Amino acid sequence: MGLTTYYTPTRVTFGPGAEDQVAERLKAEGAEKVLVHYGSARIERSGFLAGILSRLDEAGIAHVELSGVVPNPRLSLVRKGIEVCRREGVDFILAIGGGSVIDSSKAIGYGAAYEGDVWDFYSRKAVPQKTVPVGCILTMAAAGSEMSDSSVITNDESGEKRGCNSYVCRLRFALMDPTLTCTLPPYQTGCAVVDIMMHTIERYFTGGQSMHFTDQMAYALLRSVMEAGLKALKTPDDYQARATIMWASSLSHNGLMAVGNDTRGDWACHQIEHELSGMFDVAHGAGLAVVFPAWLKYNISDASERIAALGYNVFGVKRTRSEKEDARTTIAAVEKFFRRMGMPTRLTKLLGVRITDQTIDTLADNCTFHGQRTVGLMNPLDGEAIKLIYRLAR
Amino acid sequence: MGLTTYYTPTRVTFGPGAEDQVAERLKAEGAEKVLVHYGSARIERSGFLAGILSRLDEAGIAHVELSGVVPNPRLSLVRKGIEVCRREGVDFILAIGGGSVIDSSKAIGYGAAYEGDVWDFYSRKAVPQKTVPVGCILTMAAAGSEMSDSSVITNDESGEKRGCNSYVCRLRFALMDPTLTCTLPPYQTGCAVVDIMMHTIERYFTGGQSMHFTDQMAYALLRSVMEAGLKALKTPDDYQARATIMWASSLSHNGLMAVGNDTRGDWACHQIEHELSGMFDVAHGAGLAVVFPAWLKYNISDASERIAALGYNVFGVKRTRSEKEDARTTIAAVEKFFRRMGMPTRLTKLLGVRITDQTIDTLADNCTFHGQRTVGLMNPLDGEAIKLIYRLAR
Numbered sequence: 001m002g003l004t005t006y007y008t009p010t011r012v013t014f015g016p017g018a019e020d021q022v023a024e025r026l027k028a029e030g031a032e033k034v035l036v037h038y039g040s041a042r043i044e045r046s047g048f049l050a051g052i053l054s055r056l057d058e059a060g061i062a063h064v065e066l067s068g069v070v071p072n073p074r075l076s077l078v079r080k081g082i083e084v085c086r087r088e089g090v091d092f093i094l095a096i097g098g099g100s101v102i103d104s105s106k107a108i109g110y111g112a113a114y115e116g117d118v119w120d121f122y123s124r125k126a127v128p129q130k131t132v133p134v135g136c137i138l139t140m141a142a143a144g145s146e147m148s149d150s151s152v153i154t155n156d157e158s159g160e161k162r163g164c165n166s167y168v169c170r171l172r173f174a175l176m177d178p179t180l181t182c183t184l185p186p187y188q189t190g191c192a193v194v195d196i197m198m199h200t201i202e203r204y205f206t207g208g209q210s211m212h213f214t215d216q217m218a219y220a221l222l223r224s225v226m227e228a229g230l231k232a233l234k235t236p237d238d239y240q241a242r243a244t245i246m247w248a249s250s251l252s253h254n255g256l257m258a259v260g261n262d263t264r265g266d267w268a269c270h271q272i273e274h275e276l277s278g279m280f281d282v283a284h285g286a287g288l289a290v291v292f293p294a295w296l297k298y299n300i301s302d303a304s305e306r307i308a309a310l311g312y313n314v315f316g317v318k319r320t321r322s323e324k325e326d327a328r329t330t331i332a333a334v335e336k337f338f339r340r341m342g343m344p345t346r347l348t349k350l351l352g353v354r355i356t357d358q359t360i361d362t363l364a365d366n367c368t369f370h371g372q373r374t375v376g377l378m379n380p381l382d383g384e385a386i387k388l389i390y391r392l393a394r
Numbered sequence: 395m396g397l398t399t400y401y402t403p404t405r406v407t408f409g410p411g412a413e414d415q416v417a418e419r420l421k422a423e424g425a426e427k428v429l430v431h432y433g434s435a436r437i438e439r440s441g442f443l444a445g446i447l448s449r450l451d452e453a454g455i456a457h458v459e460l461s462g463v464v465p466n467p468r469l470s471l472v473r474k475g476i477e478v479c480r481r482e483g484v485d486f487i488l489a490i491g492g493g494s495v496i497d498s499s500k501a502i503g504y505g506a507a508y509e510g511d512v513w514d515f516y517s518r519k520a521v522p523q524k525t526v527p528v529g530c531i532l533t534m535a536a537a538g539s540e541m542s543d544s545s546v547i548t549n550d551e552s553g554e555k556r557g558c559n560s561y562v563c564r565l566r567f568a569l570m571d572p573t574l575t576c577t578l579p580p581y582q583t584g585c586a587v588v589d590i591m592m593h594t595i596e597r598y599f600t601g602g603q604s605m606h607f608t609d610q611m612a613y614a615l616l617r618s619v620m621e622a623g624l625k626a627l628k629t630p631d632d633y634q635a636r637a638t639i640m641w642a643s644s645l646s647h648n649g650l651m652a653v654g655n656d657t658r659g660d661w662a663c664h665q666i667e668h669e670l671s672g673m674f675d676v677a678h679g680a681g682l683a684v685v686f687p688a689w690l691k692y693n694i695s696d697a698s699e700r701i702a703a704l705g706y707n708v709f710g711v712k713r714t715r716s717e718k719e720d721a722r723t724t725i726a727a728v729e730k731f732f733r734r735m736g737m738p739t740r741l742t743k744l745l746g747v748r749i750t751d752q753t754i755d756t757l758a759d760n761c762t763f764h765g766q767r768t769v770g771l772m773n774p775l776d777g778e779a780i781k782l783i784y785r786l787a788r
Contacts, residue, residue, distance in 0.1 A: 001409055001633065009403035014653055015395055213618045213638035220614035224607045239395065243654050244607035259408055260637050 099143020208262025493537020538647025602656025
């Protein structure tokens with residue numbers, strides 16, 4: 001078995017009203033000039049932002065705002081944020097939002113503490129050594145960025161969507177109030193649940209052996225978030241459901257679900273999906289709902305045991321004499337659940353149009369960095385394999 | 395629902411050979427003069443200690459050793475450690491061992507960074523503000539001290555066993571190699587499994603509502619560690635079993651099992667047990683195996699729903715029409731499992747002698763700080779209730 005590093009130094013405050021601690025936490029971090037970074041008009045409209053800013057004012061914490069983050073957050077706004085940080089002498093970044101805002105904040109933090117171009121970290125020309133510290137008020141739970149070491153940015157000049165993983169960017173604090181997510185629309189709730197599930201599932205399909213205990217924790221997380229997802233669609237303000245989704249978003253992506261496993265997971269589905277949302281600007285969760293079933297179909301012969309185990313422990317699949325048959329039943333159950341969550345499971349449904357073989361070639365070529373890499377660890381995929389998966393997903 | 399703070403900044407390295415990173419981690423912490431603190435002759439005899447010390451020497455890290463930690467670690471040795479730290483200018487404490495060694499190290503860390511008497515923190519006259527930083531190589535998994543905010547010390551002048559909880563003492567790193575625990579004798583393995591279970595169960599019996607997702611994670615942890623415990627008794631060097639026990643020890647006591655719950659748990663059983671191990675120097679896990687069933691019996695009317703749910707989800711209890719009946723079945727299943735793990739479930743068995751009513755009065759009086767406090771949050775217990783529980787346990 002391999003060595004795991006598990007390091008989650010983010011101070012979490014979880015529960016209704018967690019955001020009320022914002023000034024106290026910023027003070028504890030010694031923040032004097034804060035960049036308040038957020039996305040949606042929802043934050044402004046509801047008076048929520050004004051409430052937070054007045055807390056900062058009362059505490060004598062200077063601040064400057066930068067809004068406009070969109071899903072699949074853009075490099076251009078990151079660059080703008082870095083400029084603001086330098087010009088204003090920002091010493092702390094407060095993200096108010098979900099994964100896009102936090103990922104954007106992490107990128108701004110890296111860039112503001114770096115002489116060169118921030119895209120270096122995403123194109124793997126450089127490795128982050130330091131950052132302007134970041135904290136968040138989570139208003140949308142899905143990406144798990146509040147506790148993860150990951151940031152994914154879309155380069156709006158080239159259309160590339162690239163991730164950067166580093167312990168450097170672990171948030172200093174995360175204020176997590178599940179009641180703030182009760183107004184999330186059903187489609188976004190569906191996307192969130194799929195994204196959360198996939199952060200655990202990518203780690204479950206480890207490139208090697210897994211720790212049995214970690215498998216059991218993964219099964220418990222998956223069952224819980226699936227049940228909560230269906231409940232949240234039916235009763236959007238169900239506190240237990242929203243709390244489960246929010247906390248599962250963190251635990252799914254903070255590294256817990258890979259402890260003791262031989263690797264930190266497969267991650268092919270994420271790479272294959274990133275090309276879709278990079279090119280078509282679709283929601284990441286919806287893209288994953290399309291890619292994962294196709295990936296499972298591609299891998300059914302090599303991974304039937306692991307797929308079937310997922311079925312037995314999470315999707316209520318009954319054991320028959322054929323493991324491969326059970327794996328097939330599991331794949332059908334996965335698709336059925338995604339559809340119950342209002343998610344597409346085919347590319348044509350996701351995009352509203354059937355994509356051409358030529359587009360698939362381009363997607364696969366981008367995904368392999370033009371033939372320079374394979375994706376996935378459990379079963380490394382080259383360009384031809386990736387094309388096949390896009391076709392299975394079509 | 396209440397607010398939870400979840401803060402686990404300890405950098406964990408988990409897997410075979412984790413201890414090989416000791417010099418690298420100490421360097422990363424800037425340690426220049428290390429107190430190497432350990433307990434048993436086992437560490438010296440096996441050549442393990444020599445191997446670690448030579449790694450420190452190779453890396454040019456100065457060190458001084460302090461051995462002699464015993465279960466229910468003593469204040470007198472803590473005082474000695476503080477003296478050593480001051481005299482030698484120690485700037486980092488490396489604990490090699492299990493909960494006793496780590497708890498002792500935390501106490502030394504507090505005391506060495508404090509002008510007054512270290513016992514102030516345990517008698518609640520003072521609250522720790524800083525510490526000499528601590529890291530560990532875990533060689534015994536049970537107490538979960540490697541990730542917890544807790545330290546429990548026995549005052550060998552007064553016989554009192556008292557705990558101090560503070561975020562200040564979270565370890566900087568924990569090197570966790572499950573293979574180091576394969577030689578643990580069966581009785582200690584039994585004590586470990588009970589201790590681990592109880593850290594989750596104390597939090598499960600919250601003083602208020604619980605988060606359903608946290609309940610599910612608790613059930614998964616309990617089922618996993620019970621299965622692993624039985625496997626480790628049968629096959630002491632089963633890697634998966636030892637890995638599960640080790641990682642469960644951390645997750646059970648780092649706060650994860652109380653996230654979203656109204657309180658951080660009940661903890662009456664721990665307080666009632668501390669008096670036993672303080673007075674009779676019995677193993678903490680064995681003491682808990684005696685106290686918990688009695689505590690359950692005392693609470694069966696008030697908590698039958700929660701007890702029965704534990705039965706359904708962890709102990710394989712079949713649901714009947716009577717929840718109270720199912721709670722009773724659960725208590726029997728708990729006792730049966732503890733006995734399978736080689737644990738006593740009665741005081742007389744634990745101590746080898748039937749204790750008198752007078753002794754019970756003394757234990758209960760100590761436990762309430764001579765009538766100055768109740769213990770437990772789910773159902774606060776006064777001296778009379780505690781006496782009854784000791785009698786039920788007899």
